[in-house]
Amino acid sequence: MMQFTETPPQPLHQIVTTPPFSPNLPIMNKNQTHRTRPWPGFPTSSKLTNFGDANCMEQLLVHCANAIETNDATLAQQILWVLNNIAPPDGDSNQRLACAFLRALIARAARSGSLKLLAAMNAAQANLAIHTHKFSVIELAGFIDLTPWHRFGFTAANSVILEAVEGYSVIHIVDLSLTHCMQIPTLVDAIASRQDGLTTPPLLKLTVAGTTEDVPPMLDLSYEELGSKLVNFARSRNIILEFRVIPSSYTDGFANLIEQLRVQNLVYPESGHEALVINCHMMLHYIPEETFQNFEPCSSSSTSITTSSSSLRSMFLKAVRGLDPTVVVVVDEDADLTSNDLVGRLRSAFNYLWIPYDTIDTFLPRGSKQRQWYEADMCWKIENVIAYEGFQRVERLEPKCRWVQRMRSAGFRSVSFGVEAVNEVKAMLDEHAAGWGLKREEEDLVLTWKGHNVVFATAWMLA
C-alpha cells in the first residue's frame, strides 16, 4: 500500500457500490505482509492507474475469493467484472498475473458449484481451460534454457553431485524431476569430462519415476524414448548409461519407486561401490503434505510440522533415508502454497507467482509461442492452487525452512555447496537478465529475482 496511500481503492466504491464491499476492506488489510514488494517499471494505462496496482489487484482477488466462498454471487460477479476490465490477458505482467488468478477463481466458482450462476458458466470455463503445451524434447530443452528457473537447480545440483560421487565406479542417479531428465545431459557430460582417460569411466544408472499424472511442463515423448536418447548421448560421451523407468507417482509418495530401490538394495547388499544419488528437482512438493490425523482442519504451518511425521511427504523422506543415499539434493520453489485457507493461499501464490510473470519480459518477446506456453503453464499452476482442493490440488509448495526441518527430522544433515558450485551458478546467472541473483543461506543456495527468493537448492547426506 505504500506507494498508493493517496489513492486507495476508493474509486472502486464509486463504480461498484455494494454494501458488503467496504466492510470487508479492513479485514483484508490486516495481514498484508508483502507490501514491500517492489514493482519496478510498472506501466499503468492512464485510465486504470488506480486499479493497475498489484496490491489493488490482490485486494480485489481476495474480495472475489471471499465472495465466492461465501456464495455471494452478486458481489463475486461485480468484482469479476472489475477485474476483467483491469486485468486483460494481454496486459502488463501484473495484469496477466491477475488475469490468471481471475480465471482460476472463476474455475473455482464453477467447480464448487456454490454459485449457480457461475456454475452455469462451467461450460464456458471449460473452454477457458488452459492449453498447456506438450513440448517436444527439443522444445523443452530450449525452453528450460531461457531462464535460470530450472538451470539454477541443475547447475547447483550437478556440482554437488559430482563432488559426492567422486571415486565411485557405479553411480546410481534417481532423478525425481519435473523437467523430464533435462538435467541429465549436463551431468553425464560433467562426469565424462572429469575422466582423465586412464581410469575407466563409472557406470551410470539412471532411474526415473514414470509418473502418470500430467503436470506441466508436459513432454510429448515417452520416457522410454527419452531414455534411449540419453543412453545414446551417454555413449557418445563414452559413458555407459542404464536407464530405467519405474512406474510410480507422487500421489502415494513414490511408494513403488522406493520399494524397487529397497529391493535392489537387498539383492545387491555389497553395492558398496555404488553411489546412490537422489536428485529431487521441483518434484517433492507434489507429494501430499497433509497429515493423516487432522486431515480436514487447518494444518497451519506450525501444526503441520509437529505432526509432519505422519505426512506422506515426511514418510517419503524417511524412506529415502532408509536407502542410505550418498547424497540427496532437494531443489524447489521457495513459497508456501499449503494453506488450507483459500485466501491465504491466494495471497501467498499472488506474492510468489508475480515473479515468473515479471521475469518473462526479459527473455521472451510478447506474443511469442514460447511465451504462451510458459504462461499457460503458469495459469495451470495458479488454477491448481486456487480452484482445486484435496488430492487434486497438487501444487503444494513449501518454503525452504520447512523442507530443511523435514530433512533434518528424517535424519539428514545439510551439506554445503562448494566454491565450485557457487562459481558455476554465478557464471550461469551472468548469462541471464540482471535481476537474477544468488544468495547463500547457511549451507544452501537461493536463486533470487530482484532480491526475492525464487528457488532454493539444498544438499543432504546421512546425519
Added chain:
Amino acid sequence: MPTDLDNSSTASGEASVSSSGNQTAPAPKPTTKKKRNLPGMPDPDAEVIALSPKTLMATNRFVCEICNKGFQRDQNLQLHRRGHNLPWKLRQRSSKEIKKRVYVCPEASCVHHDPSRALGDLTGIKKHFCRKHGEKKWKCDKCSKKYAVQSDWKAHSKICGTREYKCDCGTLFSRRDSFITHRAFCDALAEESARGPSQTQNVNLNSESDPKVQTVNSPPPAAAAAAAAQASVPSQPTSSSAPSQPAALPIQGSVGVPELPENPPEDAAAVTQRKGHCSSSNSSSSNGSTSSSVFASLFASSTTSGASLQPPAFTDLIRAMGQPDQPTDLAPSSSIEPISLGLSTSHASSIFGSAGQERRQYAPPPQPAMSATALLQKAAQMGAAATNASLFRGFGIVSSSSSSTQQDSMQWNQRQAESDSASIAAGLGLGLPCDGSGWKELMMGSPSMFGPKQTTLDLLGLGMAAGNNPNGGLSALITSIGGGIDVAAAAASFGSGEYSGKDLARSS
C-alpha cells in the same frame, strides 16, 4: 550517389556498361513476385551498372590533383577541393525522380552477374565481390580465420573467443550446457549414431526423411481409420517394401513414403527394437527388421485403436519437427487433409486442418484414442453434464471433417441455435448447467468479438443490471475472458479438441 555513375565512367574511365534495366536486364518473370528479402531481385526499372573488378575494388578513386588525396566519392572530393580554393561543384539532386541503380558482380560465373540478380547498392556488391571472389587477407590473430572484408573481420574479432557450439542440426549455442542438453536430445545425434547401415532403402529413409514433421499426417488417422485400412492390409506387413505401403494406407502415398519408418509408434516392441537398433552394430538386417516392426506396430496400433498405443505414436510423430531446413509447414497438411478425410472417421483430419495454420509441432495430441463417433456417442450419453459444452465445442470443430459425424454435429448446432434464441436467460436463471448463451459465442469463437473495448461496453450495459439479468453480462464477461485467453493461446480451436478429450477422461 547520383554522381557515381558519371564519375565512374568519366573519372576512372573503367565503367563498362551502363544501361537501363529494361533493355539489358530481362525483366524478372512476371509470374514470380518480387521478393525483397531475396538478395538480388532488383526492381526491373532500375538502372543496371556493371563495374570492372578494379573499379569496384578501387578504394579512393577520386583523387585530388593538388595533394593526391583520394576519396571514395566524388562528393567528398568536391568538398575537399574547396579547401584548395579550386572550383568545385556539388551535384544537385536532380528534381526528376532518381533512378534506382543496381549493380552486378563482375565475376561472370556468379549468379549476381546476371542483371536480374543484381544487388541494390554499391557497398553490397563490393562486399559480395570481396567475400566470394576476393582474397581473404584479414586474418584473426586468435583463431587464424581469414576474412576478405575488413568489417567482417572486425565483427569476428569482437566475438572470437566467446565459445560457440553448433549442433549438426544447425542450431547455434553460446553456452556449453545449453548445447549439451540440446545435443543429447537432438535427432541429429541419434541419426549420427544410427547411420552407417548400408541398406539402401532404409538409409535413404533415415537420412532424407528426417522431417518427420510430414509424417505427422499419417498415424492418428491411420490408427483411427483402422478398420477400413486393416481390412486391406496383409496381416504380416513385414515383407512390404515401402512402395507397397500406399496401397494399404493411401495417406502415406500422398505424403511420400519415406517418412513413415522414421517414426515408430512408441510401442514397447518398437522401442526395444529401436534401442537395439541404436546400440547394435546396425547391420542391414537389423535395420530391416526395425522398419518392419515399425510397420507392424503401426498396424497393430491401428487394429486395436487402443488408447495405449495411439497417443505416443502420434506425439512421437509430431515431436519430430526438429530440422529447421525442412520448412514443411503448410503444404503437407493441406495436401493430406482431404485424403485422411476420406479415409477416416476420426477427428484427425480436422486436427490437421487447424494445426496446419500453426505449426504442426504445436498440436497437442488428442488424449484418448477414440474415434470422433465414439466420442460423440459418449457425449450423448453424458447428456446434460456440465462439462459437455466443452465436449461439444470440441466436436463442433472435430466433426466438420468426417461425414459420419457431420450429421451429429449439425444436430448439436441446431440445438444450440435454438437454445440460444429462446431459452438462454431462462436456462441460466434456473441454473441449468448445460445451457447458456455463452455457448454459441464460444462455438463461434471469433476472436474479433473479444476486443476489450467491446467487451467493456457489453459489460457496462449488462453487468450493471446484474441483479436482474446477470446471465448475459456474466456470460459475456466470461466469454470475453475466455476469448482473450483463447486468442492468447492461439491454438484455441485446436486445443479444444484436446480438452474435450480431457474432460471426457475426467468425467468418465
